[in-house]
Amino acid sequence: MSLITKKVKGTEDVLPKDSYKWQFVEDIMRKEAQAFGFKEIRTPVFEHTELFSRGVGETTDVVQKEMYTFSTKGDASITLRPEGTAGAARALLEHAIYNDGLPVKASYFVSCYRYEKPQAGRLREFHQFGLECYGTSSPAADAEMISAAASVFKRLGIDKLRLEINSIGCPKCRKNYHEALKNYFEQYKDKLCDTCISRLERNPMRILDCKSPICSEISENAPKVLDYICDECREHFEGVQKYLDAANIEYTVNPTIVRGLDYYTKTVFEFVTDCIGAQGTVCGGGRYDGLIEELGGQHMPSLGFAMGIERLLILMDKLGIEIPKPETCDIYIAGLGEKGSFKAFEIASKVRTSGLIAETDVVGRGLRAQMKYADKIGAKFSMVLGDDEIDNNKGKLKNMKTGETTEVSLDDNFLIQFQKVHVEYMFVGN
RNA sequence: GUGGGUAUAGCUUAGUUGGUUAAAGCGCCAGUUUGUGGCACUGGAGACCGUCGGUUCGAAUCCGACUAUCCACCCCA
Numbered sequence: 001m002s003l004i005t006k007k008v009k010g011t012e013d014v015l016p017k018d019s020y021k022w023q024f025v026e027d028i029m030r031k032e033a034q035a036f037g038f039k040e041i042r043t044p045v046f047e048h049t050e051l052f053s054r055g056v057g058e059t060t061d062v063v064q065k066e067m068y069t070f071s072t073k074g075d076a077s078i079t080l081r082p083e084g085t086a087g088a089a090r091a092l093l094e095h096a097i098y099n100d101g102l103p104v105k106a107s108y109f110v111s112c113y114r115y116e117k118p119q120a121g122r123l124r125e126f127h128q129f130g131l132e133c134y135g136t137s138s139p140a141a142d143a144e145m146i147s148a149a150a151s152v153f154k155r156l157g158i159d160k161l162r163l164e165i166n167s168i169g170c171p172k173c174r175k176n177y178h179e180a181l182k183n184y185f186e187q188y189k190d191k192l193c194d195t196c197i198s199r200l201e202r203n204p205m206r207i208l209d210c211k212s213p214i215c216s217e218i219s220e221n222a223p224k225v226l227d228y229i230c231d232e233c234r235e236h237f238e239g240v241q242k243y244l245d246a247a248n249i250e251y252t253v254n255p256t257i258v259r260g261l262d263y264y265t266k267t268v269f270e271f272v273t274d275c276i277g278a279q280g281t282v283c284g285g286g287r288y289d290g291l292i293e294e295l296g297g298q299h300m301p302s303l304g305f306a307m308g309i310e311r312l313l314i315l316m317d318k319l320g321i322e323i324p325k326p327e328t329c330d331i332y333i334a335g336l337g338e339k340g341s342f343k344a345f346e347i348a349s350k351v352r353t354s355g356l357i358a359e360t361d362v363v364g365r366g367l368r369a370q371m372k373y374a375d376k377i378g379a380k381f382s383m384v385l386g387d388d389e390i391d392n393n394k395g396k397l398k399n400m401k402t403g404e405t406t407e408v409s410l411d412d413n414f415l416i417q418f419q420k421v422h423v424e425y426m427f428v429g430n
Numbered sequence: 431g432u433g434g435g436u437a438u439a440g441c442u443u444a445g446u447u448g449g450u451u452a453a454a455g456c457g458c459c460a461g462u463u464u465g466u467g468g469c470a471c472u473g474g475a476g477a478c479c480g481u482c483g484g485u486u487c488g489a490a491u492c493c494g495a496c497u498a499u500c501c502a503c504c505c506c507a
Contacts, residue, residue, distance in 0.1 A: 066506090119500075119501060120502090261506085279505095284506075372468085384465065
């Protein structure tokens with residue numbers, strides 16, 4: 001197949017028959033964000049490369065091997081955003097939004113780009129909904145963040161997600177923990193799998209999560225994070241849990257959760273499922289108390305999460321959650337002959353001014369074919385306009401389900417008459 | 431980057447031990463005496479059988495390479 005008609009690897013089209021699903025979940029997300037007091041922020045798809053290497057972290061996989069980076073004609077290095085947090089943080093600083101009062105609560109919908117090998121639930125272009133909250137170190141903010149995510153899932157009818165939380169500590173105590181882990185795993189170095197040996201240097205916490213039986217057996221007696229985090233971090237983590245308990249949000253503490261982005265501190269959390277394949281994290285987030293400072297701002301403890309919209313839709317599909325179908329055509333007006341066709345066009349326009357959906361023939365088809373089309377698009381009513389109707393100034397509204405017809409006049413009163421019939425139709429329950 | 435599976439119309443598939451113009455269902459378009467949809471019937475469009483090369487008198491079918499796609503590792507949403 002020619003390249004012209006082939007989408008780029010790892011990208012996905014949302015087709016007309018499916019777009020209502022996206023609109024539905026986005027709508028719920030938008031409303032929930034509002035309910036929690038978050039306001040939408042829209043940032044560019046691309047940023048200076050340095051923002052991501054600094055923000056996300058020079059040593060992360062995302063920065064090291066997954067970014068779409070290119071140079072401009074002016075020789076600037078630009079990168080397609082691999083995630084949403086850095087761009088939002090940049091905008092916060094650039095426009096000094098924190099001067100509007102703290103905390104700043106922002107929501108966003110973004111497309112993200114990572115050069116990875118596609119598989120189930122993993123694309124090179126994917127979409128996220130996220131929330132960010134800047135300028136608070138209180139555990140209440142962590143709990144609110146988690147609660148907002150949980151609340152989106154609830155609204156979507158998803159109850160099969162488990163919430164796992166952990167604390168990875170602040171830079172100070174994490175350093176100690178990493179040391180302890182390294183020392184522990186060093187002694188088993190010859191038994192660990194290859195990936196874990198490489199993890200030993202870069203991110204020893206990842207070893208705890210290894211699926212290889214030998215590694216996970218060794219991991220059992222490894223030092224535990226929660227024994228190493230400092231008093232402040234521990235207190236904070238306990239605080240978060242108290243708030244979650246108070247809000248009746250179920251969770252499990254999973255000490256193996258590690259986020260792959262460098263900016264995370266203290267609380268990290270994931271909403272996970274095992275029914276959509278290996279990429280089971282539908283939502284992930286946490287606190288990033290050091291990020292704003294890292295980007296040149298003041299110390300500003302902050303936190304956020306992002307959920308993957310594609311993964312969410314896959315999950316809803318797997319769970320058999322029905323997404324309400326969009327409204328179908330309210331009236332199809334068939335035109336017969338040239339005069340009829342003009343009249344149909346005119347009346348369809350009139351109907352649309354009332355917010356109802358109207359269609360008429362734009363192909364030049366015969367009556368029978370027009371009726372077939374009306375049926376196919378699920379029109380609630382149809383009306384045929386030909387010379388007779390125009391001469392008598394009267395038409396027949398046909399209920400497509402029952403076949404019943406109602407006579408109406410085609411003058412200025414048409415719309416009112418149709419609306420009345422339409423309201424009755426909707427009231428009967430369809 | 432490393433593995434494994436798959437590749438025949440828009441979709442789902444058939445294609446027998448290699449043998450003429452590659453089938454079917456669904457979908458699409460048109461019609462069934464030029465004013466009414468669903469059902470039924472008739473007809474039509476639509477496939478270089480993923481690509482290139484090889485074996486053979488002959489390949490959708492056998493072999494090889496490549497490409498695409500799916501799944502897993504890794505990583506993340």
